[in-house]
Every structure is written in structure tokens, then in C-alpha cells.
Amino acid sequence: MAEPADDAEDGEDKIAKKARLEQLEPMEIVQIYTDSYHRSMDMLNIRHPSIEPRASGHIIEQIKMTQDIIDNGFAYEVNGSVYFDVVKYNSSNNYGKLSGRVLDELLENTRDLAGQEEKRNGVDFALWKKAEPEHIMKWPSPWSLGFPGWHLECSTMSAKYLGDYFDIHGGGMDLLFPHHECEIAQSQAANGKDPVKYWIHNNMITIDGQKMSKSLGNFITLEELFAGSHKLLSQAFEPGTVRFFILQAHYRGTLDFSNTALEAAEKGLNKLLNGIILAKKIATADNSTSNIAKLREECIKAISDDFNTPVLISHLFEAVRITNSVNAGEESISKDDLKSLNSIFEDFAVDILGLSKNQNQQGDNLMDPLMDLILDIRQESRANKDFATSDKIRDVLSKLNITTKDEDGGTSWSYEG
RNA sequence: GGUCGGUUGGCCGAGCGGUUAGGCACUGGUCUGCAAAACCAGCUACAGCGGUUCAAAUCCGCUACCGACCUCCA
Structure with missing residues (x-):
């Protein structure tokens, strides 16, 4: 049973700046963004997590984990801040095993940067930071009035709600190093275990082949996509279209958004959904001209192969082709096979991929x-x-x-x- | 600069040594009062240069572009 937990990162900096600007409490800003995020996720037909813990609500757990790591000899305190000793950790463990980094190379590469002087090595990372006076969000701890390091929240909250060894940890590829690497180090240092069985990293998004960034002016939000209110878009795109578009590419590859690609996705999705509806009412015959059982196997194979959704979708289009051909009288399908065909659509298109027709035309009295x-x-x-x-x-x-x-x-x- | 990944037809996008991926667009045909939809057929590519192999988009090397990370930012 999957128990999804979404880690709401409500740390300092951007939130604090925004809070000063809007003259609101930091947690009010967090709420505004959380609400907006939930609206978009709902529209995309993404199911709610069982729990969305917040880092600021788990300070005690983070202090405890920091203490555990200190007690185990993998962290040191300097001027009220606590740092993870990566070099020492690496002598008994493998720092870099997730991202393929080699510590010696990292050490050679480390540049001299401001604020590094407290650390023994540039690769060390903060578990607890002493707060400057202007810092808004800060808590008392055995070391100082301060705040927890970035990597710590994920380790403590996932351990609390999912256990200290859980199945799947997702996230963007940009978090692979150092963030996820550090999570592993923290868990190993605190309790001698890897925290995660499978890591799933999705790739980044580009717009017309360029990376999406505010400075390039090609940053598109989900709200703008749904409303069509962006200069690169010729129209609004349904959340379902956006979902289908994303699923047409593999999660590990970069995903290139463009107006023409979205238009193509919209048409393709329409064809697929019309096929699904049509399959519920086509006529059956004594025998079938297509091998529906094999088609189902192909679908299972595709989704089992590292969630190969583009290949799965190509099989679903084959199912649509069969449906339309039967409807046109050019092929035939048996009663059992039609049942099986409909269950392919139901299981893979609706349940697994979360694609379905908007309910705005059925059973309207007027x-x-x-x-x-x-x-x-x-x-x-x-x-x-x-x-x-x-x-x-x-x-x-x-x-x-x-x-x-x-x-x-x-x-x-x-x-x- | 270092590490890693990418470059596929008009567009998007699979592919992991030998077989048509799929979608969109386009062209021709069937159907239709004309359309639309649908079906059938066509267009059929792997950045460049070398190498390995009976066979390479797929393996190896070099070159050129593109990107991610290496910035206590969550």
C-alpha cells in the first residue's frame, strides 16, 4: 500500500522576504503557496498525499537527529552551528554513492567561498545554523538560537511518517546532489541505515528547447497554462491535456514545452478519450481479429519497465485503432475480448495514467x-x-x-x- | 574548469546490436449531399567524423552544440 507523503518545505529566505514585502506572517505566505499548489494538483488529477508535514513543525525531531549524529561522532559544533563531517563519514561509509561523486574529487574542486570558514572542509554541510539577528524563523536548541539545515527536514520527517527505511523517494534531478546524497549520509550517521530503497528522479523542463527560467522570460506557471495567459501560448490548455503531454515523454528525459507540442497533445488526447468512450458501445461478434490478451501484456510490460508511459500510451492508441476499426465494420471483436479491451482502457488510461473525459456533457437536462x-x-x-x-x-x-x-x-x- | 547526461523524420517523442514505436502535421484513397470523424496507404530519421561487428540510432573514440550539478538555495 502506497503511503505518499509530500514534504512541504517552509524554510527561510524566499518566504521571509515575501513576508516582509507583503507584511504578512511567514506562515501565511506558506499557506498561500500551499493552497495554490493544491489547486493545481487537483486540476491535474493528482491524488492528495496522506500527509504533508512541515519542517517548521518538526524542529524537535531535527534537533534530536542532529544530536544523534553528534553522539555518533559524525558532526561537530562551531560557534553555535553544527556541521556534518563528510570526510570522517566517508572513511567508514560511501559519500557519493547515489550521485556517483568521488569525495577526493569534490575536495579538490571546492572553491573558497564566503561563510565557509567554520567548516573543517568545504564539503561539510550544516545540520544546525546559528541565526543572525535579522533572521525571522529561529528556534532554541542546545547549540544556539537558530534553524535546522536544509537536508535535515527530509530525513527527519520521512523517518517519522514513513519509517527509517521506506520504499520510494522521488524528486527532481537537481536535488540528487547534494540534497539526496546528504539525506543518505544523515540516516547512515544517525542510525546506520540507508533511508530509501528506490530513488526516482525526474528530469527538468525546457521551453522551446531552452531551459525554463525567469531571466529568459519563458517561465510558465501551471495557472498560466490552464488560462492560456502567456505570450508563448495561443490558447488555454486543459489540465488533462497538460497531464497527457507530460506522460507522453519519459520522466527521466527532459520535457520540452511548446505551444505546438501542447496542441498536438490536445488532439491526441481527444482521439484517445473518444476511443475509450466508443469502446463501451461497439458491437461484438463471434470472434476477434485482434489479440487483445497480448495487447494487455504489452501494456503491463511497458509500465513495468521503469514507468515507460510513452510506450504504454502507444499501446493504448493501438487499442483505439482496434476500437475504431471494429466500429467501422472493418474488424471484429468477441464479447470477452471487448470486455478485456474496456478493462485495458479502465486500468491503464483511467486508473494508472489518470486520464478521463471532463464530465461537462453527460446527462444535461437542458x-x-x-x-x-x-x-x-x-x-x-x-x-x-x-x-x-x-x-x-x-x-x-x-x-x-x-x-x-x-x-x-x-x-x-x-x-x- | 570538474563530474554526469543529452543531440532521432516538418514538430513532439519511444528505442539499450538485427523487426513499422506512437501522437501531431502533410499527401493520396475509401466513406459522405459537402464536411467532420474513422479506416487504408504514403512521407520513414537517427549531430559530424572515425572505429568494433556478419549486422550500429543502439557499443567504443574524437569533434561540435545543448543541459544539470559542483553556489549553507529550499
């Missing part, structure tokens, strides 16, 4: 009878060869984002709100 009436009138004019009227109806509906399709049994419609 829309449905109105559309029945309009399409009925159009059908009559077509029967009378009054194509001027029938085309006018179709054109106006099209402008309202209602697409009509003339099929054998009548005209169907769909609304892309």
Missing part, C-alpha cells in the same frame, strides 16, 4: 433535449436536400465548439468546452 431538437431539424432539412439550412446549423454549432458527426444511425455530437 442541453440534451435542445440538441435533439436542433439535430432533428437539421436531419429534416437534409432529407429535403435543403443543405443551406443543414450546413448553417452545423456551422453555428461548430462555432460553439459543438462537433457534429453524421453517422449511419443519425447525427452524434460532442462538446469540447
Whole structure:
């Protein structure tokens, strides 16, 4: 059973600056960002974590872990600050095993930087820092009035809520070193264990091939993406489209956002979702022209192969192709296979990838009878060869984002709100 | 400068030594009153230069670009 925990980093600096600027309490700023983050996650159909602990609520645990590391001889205190002794740690452990760094090379490379003079070596990192007078968020500790080091919060909170050895730790590739490397060192130094079984690092995002950065002016927020309010975007993109777009690339590769790529994703997703809906109502035959069981195996293989979502999606499009071909009378499917086909869509597209049609057109008391009436009138004019009227109806509906399709049994419609 | 990773067709994006990835766009065909959708077919690439191999987008080397990290920033 997965027990997701999302670590809300509510540390100093940016938050403190913002708080001074807005004349609010630091924790009010944290709340504003947390709320906005939750809204975006909800829209993207991302499930809520079981717990979202905050670093500032776990000062006691962080002080204890610091003390444990000192007691075990892997940290030292200087002027009220406590530093992790990386060189000593490395003599009995392997600092760099996650990121592939070699300590000797790191030591050679370390530059002389301000604020380093307290440390024995440049590679050492702070477990506890004594606060300067202007520092807003600070707490008493055995060493000083201060605040915990950055790497410590993850170690203490994950250990508290997930146990001191848990299955999966995620995060961006930019955190691999030094942050995650230090988490391992802290856990080893405190209790002699690796904290994590599997590390999953996702790659970074680029915009039109360039890295996303505020200075380049190509920084796009999720809110802007959903609203279409950015100069690089020609339109708003549904959260579902953004989700699908992200899943079409592997998480370990860089993801390149662009307007054209998002437009392509929107069309592709539409095709997929229409296929899923259609598969629920196509006719069955005595036998099948496609191997549905094999298709399911391919899907399992793809997602089992380091979450290869792009390959999984390519198999789902094969399922859509089969659905459409059956619908067009060019292929056939048995009753059992259709059931299996629908469960492929349900299991992989809906449950695993979290893709589903927006519920803005089903069972509308006003829309449905109105559309029945309009399409009925159009059908009559077509029967009378009054194509001027029938085309006018179709054109106006099209402008309202209602697409009509003339099929054998009548005209169907769909609304892309 | 150091370490690591990337460079795939018009665009996005899989691929881990031999087989059509997939999506979008485009072209032709079927269907349609005309469309749309759908189906069928076509376009079919691996940064450059060498090397290994019966066989390389895939392995090795060099070059050129791009990026991440190495900045007590969470």
C-alpha cells in the first residue's frame, strides 16, 4: 500500500522576504503557496498525499537527529552551528554513492567561498545554523538560537511518517546532489541505515528547447497554462491535456514545452478519450481479429519497465485503432475480448495514467433535449436536400465548439468546452 | 574548469546490436449531399567524423552544440 507523503518545505529566505514585502506572517505566505499548489494538483488529477508535514513543525525531531549524529561522532559544533563531517563519514561509509561523486574529487574542486570558514572542509554541510539577528524563523536548541539545515527536514520527517527505511523517494534531478546524497549520509550517521530503497528522479523542463527560467522570460506557471495567459501560448490548455503531454515523454528525459507540442497533445488526447468512450458501445461478434490478451501484456510490460508511459500510451492508441476499426465494420471483436479491451482502457488510461473525459456533457437536462431538437431539424432539412439550412446549423454549432458527426444511425455530437 | 547526461523524420517523442514505436502535421484513397470523424496507404530519421561487428540510432573514440550539478538555495 502506497503511503505518499509530500514534504512541504517552509524554510527561510524566499518566504521571509515575501513576508516582509507583503507584511504578512511567514506562515501565511506558506499557506498561500500551499493552497495554490493544491489547486493545481487537483486540476491535474493528482491524488492528495496522506500527509504533508512541515519542517517548521518538526524542529524537535531535527534537533534530536542532529544530536544523534553528534553522539555518533559524525558532526561537530562551531560557534553555535553544527556541521556534518563528510570526510570522517566517508572513511567508514560511501559519500557519493547515489550521485556517483568521488569525495577526493569534490575536495579538490571546492572553491573558497564566503561563510565557509567554520567548516573543517568545504564539503561539510550544516545540520544546525546559528541565526543572525535579522533572521525571522529561529528556534532554541542546545547549540544556539537558530534553524535546522536544509537536508535535515527530509530525513527527519520521512523517518517519522514513513519509517527509517521506506520504499520510494522521488524528486527532481537537481536535488540528487547534494540534497539526496546528504539525506543518505544523515540516516547512515544517525542510525546506520540507508533511508530509501528506490530513488526516482525526474528530469527538468525546457521551453522551446531552452531551459525554463525567469531571466529568459519563458517561465510558465501551471495557472498560466490552464488560462492560456502567456505570450508563448495561443490558447488555454486543459489540465488533462497538460497531464497527457507530460506522460507522453519519459520522466527521466527532459520535457520540452511548446505551444505546438501542447496542441498536438490536445488532439491526441481527444482521439484517445473518444476511443475509450466508443469502446463501451461497439458491437461484438463471434470472434476477434485482434489479440487483445497480448495487447494487455504489452501494456503491463511497458509500465513495468521503469514507468515507460510513452510506450504504454502507444499501446493504448493501438487499442483505439482496434476500437475504431471494429466500429467501422472493418474488424471484429468477441464479447470477452471487448470486455478485456474496456478493462485495458479502465486500468491503464483511467486508473494508472489518470486520464478521463471532463464530465461537462453527460446527462444535461437542458442541453440534451435542445440538441435533439436542433439535430432533428437539421436531419429534416437534409432529407429535403435543403443543405443551406443543414450546413448553417452545423456551422453555428461548430462555432460553439459543438462537433457534429453524421453517422449511419443519425447525427452524434460532442462538446469540447 | 570538474563530474554526469543529452543531440532521432516538418514538430513532439519511444528505442539499450538485427523487426513499422506512437501522437501531431502533410499527401493520396475509401466513406459522405459537402464536411467532420474513422479506416487504408504514403512521407520513414537517427549531430559530424572515425572505429568494433556478419549486422550500429543502439557499443567504443574524437569533434561540435545543448543541459544539470559542483553556489549553507529550499
